[in-house]
Amino acid sequence: MTMFLEVFSVVAAFAAGVLFGRWWVPYQKRRGITSRDIYKEVDGVPRAGGLIALVAAAVGYCIISASVWVAMPLFVVALAIGLLGLIDDLRGVSENARVLFPVLLAFMLARAVDVKLTIPAVGLFYGATGWLAVLAIPVITNAFNMLDPVNGFLPAANVAVAASLAAVAAVRGQAEAVYLLSIHVAASLALYLYNRYPAKTFNGNVGSYFLGASLSTLAVIYDLVPYLILAGLPFVVNGALIIFSSGGIKSREKIARPTFLRDGVVYQDCSSPIISLVRVAVSDGPMGEYSIFKALFIAVLTSSALTAVFALFLRLLGLPI
């Protein structure tokens, strides 16, 4: 009976996301919630499609909360941050609110649940590292927001990273985490159907904020933060490149693109001091949108697969996972 509820929550999440998308995508078009697809030079592409993932996960998390209570605090944090992204998409939000709100929620979560930070192969320091772990929520949420450059990449990457974390949780014997991560995968897949190349809708900040908050909150609750960093390493690498090359944490609008577009092809701008993962990709040679998607997705698949193997390796060696 319990297992039925777990499977049903995953299927219901996916179905709810797909059905909601059938209404939400044309609704955005009718209401003018759109922006320009610069690669295809097309106007009028809906820009807040990430709400599909939020609705899908809402259905899944609410159903499974009957047997896994932690689904509720998880959902509350992810919902609050996702809605911040939606408001940002529709009306704009101040830079401070974007940074401080996830930090505030992270520390509230740290007070509500017992937070630990187990370092792979090391174990616990028994210091204050548990508190450091909650910072994964604002860090990963913003890292997801910084790397959503091409159609389909963000939801596809979320499927790979969440599946990798589910594999790590399975190796650790954390069945509840596996169920919740499966719901995250289902929600990401539902969004992918609408965001895949050529996209019917963009994810918007609501998509990157919600998916980042959902995955990082799950990682904090189930002590999976180091594995989230490993599996989602392309996001971390991109964030580090941008922060170090721009001289600190700045809003996306204040950072000039280190690439330029000509006839639908992306080139690196050698005069720009900013470095991003897309710039590193096109420094091999100019690339089209779909080639960039493939390069970035292969990178995420690689880090996700390595992380699952790493956890298995630690288990075989009898080291702390």
Add this chain to the structure above:
Amino acid sequence: MKKVILLLLSSYAVLTAFFVVASALLPILRKRIVSNFAVGDVAIVVAVFLYGLFIYITGLLLIRAGCKDRH
């Protein structure tokens, strides 16, 4: 694509190397400094900064090679 994978794999290797070094230094990392703070907490903050710097320098070297003949 090659440069992205190179940057990713080198970053992955350095991060896992940090874990290995930390496991060897565990008795030191667990020493308390003040109240709840251990040496490991400080080490994590320093490691995060050094790791970011490593990623940036590696990225810089990779893109510079692609800019030698272009503007």
